Amino acid sequence: MLFSLRVLEEIVAGRVDLAFRRWRRPTVRPGSRITTAVGVVGIGAVDAVEPADVTDAEVERAGYADRARFLADLREGEDRQLYRVQVRFVGADPREALREQTDLDDRDLDEIVAGLRRLDARSGRGAWTGAVLSLIADHPGVRAADLAARVDREVPRFKSDVRTLKTRGLTESLGTGYRLSPRGRQVLDHLRATAQPEAATTNPRRR
Template identity: 50%
Template sequence: MQMRPAELAAIRAGAVDLAFRRWEQPRLRVGTQMRSAVGLIEITSVDRVPVSRLTAAEARRAGAASLAALRQGLDRVHPERPVYRIGLRYAGADPRAALREAVPDAAELDALVAWLDRLDRSSSTGPWTRATLTLIDELPATRAPDLAERMGRDTLSFKQNVRKLKERGLTESLDIGYRLSARGGAVLDHEGLPRSDASRSAPEPGTPLPHLGAPATRALTAHGVVRLEQAATLTAAEVGALHGVGPFALGRLRTALAEAGLSFRDET
């Protein structure tokens, strides 16, 4: 179930707890927890509802500007399909976040190596796990299509493979591309595989930027801003003037600053 960044942020904040979709049949089950950029989103209900019975209160709970706007949005794509009302709630942080930073002990390393070996043996295109980990280590924050081209793979199959590594906490998705986690680095070190010098250097101090979307991330990175502490040296107007930083990214950044006890320079 696709959700926009602004919708995810509103669910996490508790401002949105419903979504409406046109499906031929239900695609989600009650109790399902979906991973997202803001953490886990749990499905609390799935009900088929007639469009004529939708209410203004439900539209507000879904983050729509009005009941008319909700209906117009639902009629835009596949208007012949029935409408389903999906209850949503924020269910906490993605457990993979803690897993990525947990350096495995010897037994865990042996199990991870055995799992990677099984993936390589079952691949119809040959071994890929170590090459993928090494490439992400060498080229963090690089577009998936560019990484796939270097591997001689199509983008879709490359992303599917990286997703398997991410499930075990070996990689982390960024707004642009990926990076190797501490756990993934430990696997490469354990096997004596070459590591990027950049990955071995001490991380830049400070709090990483939240997920803002690729355009905003590119704009801030080009401006030398990769940590919240750096963003706090700028005014809201200076950040908003960067090409690619829209109202959502600016609001998301302001929220992240507040959570870290910071603010834009002109909002102290």
């Protein structure tokens, strides 16, 4: 479920607390949370409704200036049901605070690196976590497609790899590409210092 930046800012301010979507089936569940560009948005009730039953007050609560704009914004399709979704701003993205944490001792760093190596082991393709961190460190702000090509990885799968590292507070998304967070730089230094002898199978190609 995506929101424009304008709507997200209205959710943060408390002026928008409803959203309307036409779906074949709901893509969010009551009680779930969505991480967005402005922080975490919580999902409340998700109810099927008919357009004629949506009140003018609800149209306003969803951020529309009038009913005509509300109706024009709805996705077309006879097989799609209109849903009313309650939304609220929960708070800042916890990854933002995590990626600024650099007061890590060797034990902390060992635990983080151990977690990365477990990811490597489960992947069946070698030490990809260190390879991707190194790639981003060496090429900050480079398009994901260009980075993916360097490691012979499909772009969607590469972006998923980076998101996995981002949940651990190690990377940050930029307008274009990525960079390591302060935490990520510290972890990469430790990862290199404690590198295991086997080589990663996901190595950047030299160009």
